[in-house]
Amino acid sequence: MNSVRTQGPQPRELIRRMREYHPPLGDRSGLRLDFNENTLACSPRVLEVLGQISRAELTMYPEREPAERLIADHLKLKPAQVLLTNGVDEAIHVLCQTYLGAGDEVLLPVPTYSMYAVYASGTDAKLVEVQTDADFRFPLEALLAKITPATKVIAIANPNSPTGQVVQRDDILRVVEAAPQAVVLVDEAYFHFYGQTVIDLVGRVPNVIVMRTFSKAYGLAGLRLGVLAADEEQMRWMRRVISPYSVNSLALACLPAAIGDQAYIDWYADDVLAARGEFTAALDRMDVRYWPSEANFVLTHIGPSHAEFCRAMRERGVLVRDRSADPGCDGCVRITIGTRKHMQRGVLAMEECLREIEWMGDAE
Numbered sequence: 514m515n516s517v518r519t520q521g522p523q524p525r526e527l528i529r530r531m532r533e534y535h536p537p538l539g540d541r542s543g544l545r546l547d548f549n550e551n552t553l554a555c556s557p558r559v560l561e562v563l564g565q566i567s568r569a570e571l572t573m574y575p576e577r578e579p580a581e582r583l584i585a586d587h588l589k590l591k592p593a594q595v596l597l598t599n600g601v602d603e604a605i606h607v608l609c610q611t612y613l614g615a616g617d618e619v620l621l622p623v624p625t626y627s628m629y630a631v632y633a634s635g636t637d638a639k640l641v642e643v644q645t646d647a648d649f650r651f652p653l654e655a656l657l658a659k660i661t662p663a664t665k666v667i668a669i670a671n672p673n674s675p676t677g678q679v680v681q682r683d684d685i686l687r688v689v690e691a692a693p694q695a696v697v698l699v700d701e702a703y704f705h706f707y708g709q710t711v712i713d714l715v716g717r718v719p720n721v722i723v724m725r726t727f728s729k730a731y732g733l734a735g736l737r738l739g740v741l742a743a744d745e746e747q748m749r750w751m752r753r754v755i756s757p758y759s760v761n762s763l764a765l766a767c768l769p770a771a772i773g774d775q776a777y778i779d780w781y782a783d784d785v786l787a788a789r790g791e792f793t794a795a796l797d798r799m800d801v802r803y804w805p806s807e808a809n810f811v812l813t814h815i816g817p818s819h820a821e822f823c824r825a826m827r828e829r830g831v832l833v834r835d836r837s838a839d840p841g842c843d844g845c846v847r848i849t850i851g852t853r854k855h856m857q858r859g860v861l862a863m864e865e866c867l868r869e870i871e872w873m874g875d876a877e
C-alpha cells in the first residue's frame with residue numbers, strides 16, 4: 514500500500530542543530546586500549562554481590578539513599594552533598610539541565626571530554642571554547658579572560674582527556690574565584706591514577722562541583738555509576754532534575770563491595786602506573802612523540818598515518834582511539850594504559866604495526 518507521508522513531529526530547533534555523538538563501541542573484542550576502561554576486571558567482591566542478587570530484589574525500584582550515605586562517608590562528605598548518578602555522563606547532563614538557559618555561556622578549555630559539549634548543546638546556552646597551546650597545558654589566563662557575567666558553567670577535567678594533562682589546585686581556585694556566578698565542574702574521573710583532588714572544597718566553596726566515576730579504576734563501566742559532589746544548596750536544585758530511579762539496583766548493590774575493596778583499587782592503579790612508565794619508555798625507544806600523562810592513557814602523535822595505524826592495531830586485536838579530529842589533536846592517537854601484562858602486548862602490536870605501515874616518524 515502506498516501511504517502518503519505527511520511531515521511528522523519535529524524536534525526543538527536546537528536538537529536539530531545538535532551533532533550525533535557515536536563513540537566507536539562496535540566489535541570491541543580484543544585488547545581494549547580505546548575507552549580508558551579498566552582492561553582487566555572489577556574486584557572479585559563485586560562479582561560475588563552480583564551473584565547473590567535475588568529475583569525478588571529485581572522486582573523493586575532502586576533506592577539511592579543508603580548507598581549515598583556510604584559514598585558520602587567514603588569521600589568524607591555529608592550525604593546531602595553527594596548524588597549518585599548513572600555514570601558521570603548523567604551527572605554532566607543534570608548539571609547542564611539545572612544551570613544552563615538562553616543567554617548563558619559554557620566555558621570549555623579544549624580539547625576535552627566530548628560529553629560536556631554534547632550536553633551543553635542540548636540547552637540554549639552558548640558554547641565558548643578556549644584552545645590550549647600545543648603542549649595542551651591548561652589555558653588559565655585565556656580562560657579567565659573569557660569569563661563574563663553570562664558564564665554559568667566551566668568544565669575542567671582533571672586529569673583531562675584525551676591529553677592526560679592536569680590543572681593545579683591554585684589554578685582551579687583562581688577560576689572558582691573569578692566566576693562566583695558559575696558552577697565550576699572539576700571532573701575527577703581519573704582520580705585514582707592521579708591522586709590529587711579538590712573534593713575537600715565541596716561544602717566550603719559554593720560553586721565547586723566534583724565528579725567521580727566507577728567506570729575507570731573500579732572496572733564498572735558497564736554498571737553505569739557516578740558521583741556528583743556539591744554544596745548542599747546547589748544539590749537541592751540538581752535533585753529536582755535527576756530521575757529518582759536512574760541508578761539501577763545492581764549498581765547500588767555493588768557500591769559497598771567496590772569501595773570496600775580498596776586493596777584491589779590500589780593494586781590496579783599501581784600496576785597501571787608501572788605499566789605507564791614502561792609504555793612511555795617503549796614510546797621513547799620507538800621514537801613516538803607523546804604528552805606526559807597523569808591518567809590511565811597516553812596521547813601519542815602518530816602523524817598523517819594515524820588512521821592506518823589504528824586499523825593495523827585493530828587487525829592485531831588491539832583497539833586504540835583515533836583522536837585526530839579533536840581540536841589541536843591532528844595526527845593524535847590515544848592509548849589506554851592497562852595492566853603491565855596488557856601493555857607488553859600493546860607494545861609488541863605497536864612495534865609490528867609501525868613496521869607494517871612503514872612509519873617514518875610523525876612528520877612523514
Ligand SMILES: Cc1ncc(COP(=O)(O)O)c(C=O)c1O
Pocket residue numbers: 548549599600601602603626670673674700702725726727728734738739
Ligand atoms: C573526563 C571523563 N569524564 C567522564 C567520563 C565518563 O564517565 P562515566 O562512564 O561515569 O559516564 C569519561 C570517560 O571516558 C571521561 O574521560
